[in-house]
Amino acid sequence: LPQLGSILLCALLLAASLVKAAPSADEVTYLPGLAKQPSFRQYSGYLHVGQNKHLHYWFVEAQSNPESSPLVLWLNGGPGCSSMTGLLTEHGPFTIQPDGTTLQYNDYSWNKIANMLYLESPAGVGFSYSDDKNYATNDTEVAHNNYLALKEFLRLFPEYGQNSLFLTGESYAGIYIPTLAEWVMQDASINLKGLAVGNGLSSxxxxxxxxxxxxxxxxxxxxxxxxxxxxxxxxxxxxxxxxxxxxxxxxxxxxxxxxxxxxxxxxxxxxxxxxxxxxxxxxxxxxxxxxxxxxxxxxxxxxxGLHLEPPCTNSTASSLYLNAPQVLKALHISPEAPKWSICSSEVNHNYNRLYMTMNDQYLKLLGTKKYRILVYNGDID
Structure with a gap:
């Protein structure tokens, strides 16, 4: 009986470790620029896709009940623009200030109710990179790599494997999100519940x-x-x-x-x-x-021709912050990664757009009658 008790105890400890198995090496324990460190956990590192691509992610847990809150993937568009813009200037937990060194908490952060996964995709965007430095890609390859990155994230964070998943993004994510959803909807192990696209290119x-x-x-x-x-x-x-x-x-x-x-x-x-x-x-x-x-x-x-900077934006503060040595260290950025910029001209210029419309993808998703889909657009943009 004592031996049986030891076996049961080991089994329980193993189960507990599997339930909470986030990669400790990726945890951001101190983030420069904050007057007070957050109460929620956050992680930054790389999701390794295929044999030579390394996609940077920054994951922030929900501020309350992360274990039951939905998991939301966010992608900015471009193609070739960084999702760190979404995190630092749109709906992330912190907002970069004009001095390029200070962060303030965002009262309207999506992580108040959701676990937010910000992914820099494709390779060559932001801190994401490829070993061979070949950044020519296309819609089909990006969709598959984003799916593989999501699978890798769920392998590293199995505690979120059964949480409701929502795929979200803006601009060229109007292509990224539906094409990614095509892959995810075929995977019964992923609990896809819906998608949302803001000001997206769908046609x-x-x-x-x-x-x-x-x-x-x-x-x-x-x-x-x-x-x-x-x-x-x-x-x-x-x-x-x-x-x-x-x-x-x-x-x-x-x-x-x-x-x-x-x-x-x-x-x-x-x-x-x-x-x-x-x-x-x-x-x-x-x-x-x-x-x-x-x-x-x-x-x-x-x-x-091409202009890197999206119109009427000023990414100086974000660039100063994200390229600061102490921030690179805090976010576990690889020395192989490119210097961060809001958009990559190399990725954009070598990107092969294969879809002129997302009609087929949306019809396929709607035909299942399983997913909640939100497509929203501003009236002055």
């Missing part, structure tokens, strides 16, 4: 066509240009601003896009000041598009 055609109406109804276009767009791009009550063979339509669209791009207005909040708001501050991301599928906006973007 180039809808994106291009809606931009014209947005611009006109927000007072950016004059009557003459609006009338010309209607005359040259519309027929029988339907307008095609996306891929119109009429040269006059193309010329008017170029004029319209120039107004939107080079006005110095804040495209993320039309009524807010624009950081660095000068003509020509914005150059839409380049990237490789499928032949014969280039919309007018994509073609113009390729002509005008």
């Amino acid at each position: 180039y055609e809808i994106n291009d066509n809606s931009l014209v109406y947005f611009s006109y109804y927000h007072g950016l276009l004059g009557t003459r240009l609006w009338t010309d767009l209607q005359n040259f791009c519309c027929s029988q009550g339907k307008c095609n601003f996306h891929k119109n063979p009429n040269l006059n339509c193309t010329l008017r669209m170029e004029e319209m896009i120039q107004i939107v791009e080079e006005s110095g207005l804040n495209i993320y909040n039309l009524y807010a000041p624009c950081a660095g708001g000068v003509p020509g501050v914005y150059r839409p991301p380049g990237g490789k598009f499928p032949p014969l599928s280039q919309s007018l906006l994509q073609t113009l973007a390729a002509k005008k």
Whole structure:
């Protein structure tokens, strides 16, 4: 009987270790810039994908009841932009201050109710890297690698394996999230409950066509240009601003896009000041598009080249903070990682976009009648 008791005790201890098995080497025990260290646990390190890719993650536990709170994956867009922007300037537990050294707690942090996993993807973005430094990739490869990273996270943190999972993101995550969900929904071991995409790119055609109406109804276009767009791009009550063979339509669209791009207005909040708001501050991301599928906006973007900094943003504070030696040490950043920047020109320029719409992905997800799906957009961006 004593021997049986010892066996049971060992079994219980083993079970307990499996329930709480977060990698202690990744725990952030001291985060520079905070007046007071947080009461919740946080982890930063790498999720190793395939044979040579290392995706940086920063995981913050929910402020209360992390064991039962949902797990939320967050991806920023680009393609090629860092999810640290989401953590430090949007809905993370800390907000970077203009001095680039100080963090303040965010009253509206999502980790008040959820365990937040911020992933820098694909390799080459932020602190993520590849051993061979080859950062050419595409939508299909990124979706699979994000799935593998999620599986690796759940292997390292098995205590969250049964928590409700939500996949979320913004901008080009309108492609990342549904394509990732296709992988996750096939894996019965993952408790996927839903997804949310904010201001996401889900259709180039809808994106291009809606931009014209947005611009006109927000007072950016004059009557003459609006009338010309209607005359040259519309027929029988339907307008095609996306891929119109009429040269006059193309010329008017170029004029319209120039107004939107080079006005110095804040495209993320039309009524807010624009950081660095000068003509020509914005150059839409380049990237490789499928032949014969280039919309007018994509073609113009390729002509005008690449600008790293998203329009009307100032990432100086985030860059100063994340590249500080004491922060690199606190977050366990590999010496092989690139210097942090808000977006990677190399990733963006070598990114092959394979999807023009997410219709099939959403129909597949909705057809299961299992998932909660939120697609939300601002009215002034």
